Amino acid sequence: MRPVLRTFSVLALPLSLTALALSVACGGGSSSSASSTTPMGTAAVILTDAPSDQWSAVEVVVTQVAFLNKADHTKEVVAFQGASAKINLVDLDSVGELLASDQIPAGTYDALRISIDPTSVNLVKADGTVIPPSQVKVAGSSVLVNLSADFVVTANGSNAVQLDFDLAHPLFLVQLPDGTWVMNLQVKHRPIANGMTGVAQLMFRHRKGTIASVGTSSFVLHTDSGNDLIVNVGTGAWFFDADTKTLGSLAGLAAGKYALVSLRMQPDGSLWAVRVWYSVNPLQAWSPEGHVYGVDQTNSLMVVSSANGTPRTIAIDPDTAFTYHMTQTFGTGSAALANLWTGFKVQVQVKDPLATPMHAQSVNIQRAVDGGRISAASTSSFTYQHASGDHLHAYDSAFAWWYVGFPGLASTNVGAFASACSGMGAGMMGTSTLSPDLMPRGLSDLVWNGGTSAWDAASAIFMPVALPQGTISTSYNGGQLGYTFVDATATTQTVTVTLNTTVGMQPLVLAVAKQSGVITVTPVAAASWATALVSSAPSRVAVVPKPDGTYAACAVVVFTGF
Numbered sequence: 343m344r345p346v347l348r349t350f351s352v353l354a355l356p357l358s359l360t361a362l363a364l365s366v367a368c369g370g371g372s373s374s375s376a377s378s379t380t381p382m383g384t385a386a387v388i389l390t391d392a393p394s395d396q397w398s399a400v401e402v403v404v405t406q407v408a409f410l411n412k413a414d415h416t417k418e419v420v421a422f423q424g425a426s427a428k429i430n431l432v433d434l435d436s437v438g439e440l441l442a443s444d445q446i447p448a449g450t451y452d453a454l455r456i457s458i459d460p461t462s463v464n465l466v467k468a469d470g471t472v473i474p475p476s477q478v479k480v481a482g483s484s485v486l487v488n489l490s491a492d493f494v495v496t497a498n499g500s501n502a503v504q505l506d507f508d509l510a511h512p513l514f515l516v517q518l519p520d521g522t523w524v525m526n527l528q529v530k531h532r533p534i535a536n537g538m539t540g541v542a543q544l545m546f547r548h549r550k551g552t553i554a555s556v557g558t559s560s561f562v563l564h565t566d567s568g569n570d571l572i573v574n575v576g577t578g579a580w581f582f583d584a585d586t587k588t589l590g591s592l593a594g595l596a597a598g599k600y601a602l603v604s605l606r607m608q609p610d611g612s613l614w615a616v617r618v619w620y621s622v623n624p625l626q627a628w629s630p631e632g633h634v635y636g637v638d639q640t641n642s643l644m645v646v647s648s649a650n651g652t653p654r655t656i657a658i659d660p661d662t663a664f665t666y667h668m669t670q671t672f673g674t675g676s677a678a679l680a681n682l683w684t685g686f687k688v689q690v691q692v693k694d695p696l697a698t699p700m701h702a703q704s705v706n707i708q709r710a711v712d713g714g715r716i717s718a719a720s721t722s723s724f725t726y727q728h729a730s731g732d733h734l735h736a737y738d739s740a741f742a743w744w745y746v747g748f749p750g751l752a753s754t755n756v757g758a759f760a761s762a763c764s765g766m767g768a769g770m771m772g773t774s775t776l777s778p779d780l781m782p783r784g785l786s787d788l789v790w791n792g793g794t795s796a797w798d799a800a801s802a803i804f805m806p807v808a809l810p811q812g813t814i815s816t817s818y819n820g821g822q823l824g825y826t827f828v829d830a831t832a833t834t835q836t837v838t839v840t841l842n843t844t845v846g847m848q849p850l851v852l853a854v855a856k857q858s859g860v861i862t863v864t865p866v867a868a869a870s871w872a873t874a875l876v877s878s879a880p881s882r883v884a885v886v887p888k889p890d891g892t893y894a895a896c897a898v899v900v901f902t903g904f
Contacts, residue, residue: 381448381497384611385409385421387441388504388546390532391434396468398633398647400509401428403462404441404567409451412492418455419446426567427550428462431507433632433647433687438504440546440605442569443613451493456505456529457484463525465515470653477522485527500611506532546605548617550625553599561595561615563603573603574614584621587694600625619695634686642676644702646690655699656690662702666790672707681797683733685711710797713785713805719763721756724799726784735799738789743802745886745896746785748847752801759802762887777829780837782887783807806884806896809837814900818875823898825883839883839895843868849895851875856903866900874900 387407404426411417422442429439460480465473487505495501508514511528551565560574575592583590595601595618602625604617619625632647632654642658658679664672672678682688687709692700712733718725723736743759744752753759763782783805788797809827815836816824821843826836841849851866853874866874875881880901885893 382445383448383495383497384443384500385446385493385495386443386500386502386607386611387421388502388534389429389431389434389439389441389507390504391431391507391509397432397466397509397515398468398470398635399464399466400431400507400515401462401464402431403428403459404456405459406455406457407441408455409446409493410453410455410486412450412452415453419449419451421446421454422567422569424568425459427565428464430647431509433547434507438546440549440571440607440613441567443571443607443611444569446495448495448497448499451489451495453486453488454493454503454505455484455486456527458527459483465523473523479522479524481524481526483527485529487529487531489531490533491531500609502534502607502611504532504534506530546607548602548604550600550602553595553597553601553620555597556592556595559592561592563601571605571613573605574612576614579615580617582617582619582695584619584625584695585623587696590618590620595620598622617691625695632688632690634682634684634688636684637679637682639676639679642679643699644679644682644688644705646688656692656705657699657701658705659701663704664707665704666707666710668706670790670792672790678705681795682707683712683728683730685713687711710788710790711786712788712797712799714783716763716782716784716802719760721760724760724763724802726786733797735786735788735797736791736794738791738798738800741799741801743804745804746806749803758889761889761891762804764891777831777833777835779810779827779829779835780807780893804886806886808882808884811880811882814875814877814879814881817877818871823875825881837885837893839885839893839898840888841868841871841895841898850897852897852899854899854901856901880904 389404404422405424406420407422408418408420411419421444426441429441458480460483461475463478463480464475465478467473489503493501493503506529508528508530514526514528516524516526549563549565549571551563551567551571554562554564554570556562559576560572563571563573565571579592581590581592581594582588583594599620599622601621602619603615606614606616608614635645635647635653637644644656644658645653646656647653658676660675662678663674664678666672673681686707689706689708690700690702691704691706693703694700712726712735715727716724717727717732718734723734726733726735737756741756742752742754744750785803785805786799787801789800790796791798809825810829812825812827814823815826816838818841822838822840824836825839826834829835841851848868851868851871851874853864853866855862855864875898882897882899883895884897886896888894
């Protein structure tokens with residue numbers, strides 16, 4: 343396959359690619375429309391996102407999603423056209439964004455094209471720093487996504503496709519030395535386990551819009567993305583009248599009123615209301631679910647991200663009920679805050695969405711996570727290091743670990759996990775002899791252990807560690823190279839880095855060249871590694887640990903012409 347060449351016209355030299363810290367382990371056609379006699383089915387488009395601990399907001403506006411006919415890729419069927427409201431991709435790690443649920447011609451599709459508005463991008467770092475729009479460039483605003491399995495739409499049937507914005511990809515966001523960030527869309531198909539039955543288990547982000555019409559047991563929501571959704575109402579639906587600040591009902595809805603709706607999708611593709619807030623006035627831009635930015639147990643406060651990534655303070659009352667995954671009681675009042683920290687994904691039901699601050703009626707922990715540098719790894723537990731205090735986690739009975747991007751190669755061997763951590767410098771039982779720049783980084787999903795009242799680690803995903811900029815000190819040969827850099831303690835370090843040549847497991851190798859102020863970024867095929875990865879070449883390397891104490895490359899970037 344011929345490598346894809348992308349060119350950026352910039353003045354600054356790319357001496358650092360900080361997006362390597364998030365690196366993973368390794369055209370256009372004609373739109374078609376259907377006639378009135380064409381068999382039609384329902385296609386739902388759901389957006390999700392891989393985890394990221396580097397950003398609190400990566401906002402985009404999606405402008406189009408088009409399916410490509412398997413037999414003829416020149417035939418594109420548009421499932422969504424317009425301008426979605428800004429979508430914060432960071433908040434989609436445990437909920438889905440139902441972008442559209444629309445009728446398209448029955449048929450078999452094996453790819454789709456998704457496009458965004460390049461002027462809509464808004465970036466906010468995890469520490470709250472907003473990247474000025476002038477420092478954000480979008481290199482690819484449209485991307486073709488090959489589906490890992492055919493997407494079949496039958497006449498009068500329903501199907502759904504889930505797209506994962508891959509923030510962990512080393513090319514998704516790349517920073518240049520002048521502060522400019524380059525975005526290049528990386529989107530992959532995430533198959534939905536158990537098909538439409540699995541869709542019924544997904545939790546969707548709330549949708550805002552106006553009421554278009556109201557029926558006896560349903561209503562039509564005209565979303566802020568410009569499309570209409572038919573929402574069914576069952577006996578379990580909950581309504582809140584934001585004007586009277588009292589519980590409401592379906593009868594309180596009327597055409598033209600503003601609404602915020604929590605949805606579920608059934609296996610037949612129908613949408614059902616879970617919670618509905620409505621008002622004659624525009625509802626405030628608040629989000630019932632988001633990531634925890636911080637907790638203040640002393641003052642009974644919790645800070646949660648809102649839809650645009652900005653912090654929202656939530657007051658915790660003595661009667662605020664906490665649950666984990668909706669069913670497991672977690673605690674009541676501010677005492678429960680002792681076991682919450684930054685990065686948790688929560689759904690907050692508030693007593694009054696117009697109050698300042700809002701007071702939580704209930705807090706459901708959708709996803710409990712921890713991550714960062716790993717230390718004190720043993721066969722019974724390990725620790726994530728944090729400036730605010732370290733977190734010790736025992737292994738859950740179902741614990742498994744893997745390298746990011748390769749969940750299919752998961753291992754349940756805790757001894758091998760501890761050995762890999764030791765090889766990266768964290769040390770068994772906390773001893774460390776290597777550079778802090780080489781300490782392993784991980785990300786874990788947690789489960790609440792009611793017996794010990796503590797969070798156990800259900801998983802650990804090794805995330806690539808981006809080493810400081812250095813040079814290739816030993817040319818690539820026999821599957822490995824030598825890499826030399828100066829660490830944070832001003833000590834020169836040289837490590838041996840292996841590159842997996844197995845197809846499907848190869849690291850990403852890029853050649854970044856500058857000529858006459860134009861920077862080109864070109865993927866390097868494995869057959870050309872010996873030519874590109876040569877001694878003295880300025881470079882950056884991202885690695886993950888192996889149980890034998892060696893380092894495996896996830897990404898290698900070499901610079902020429904600077």
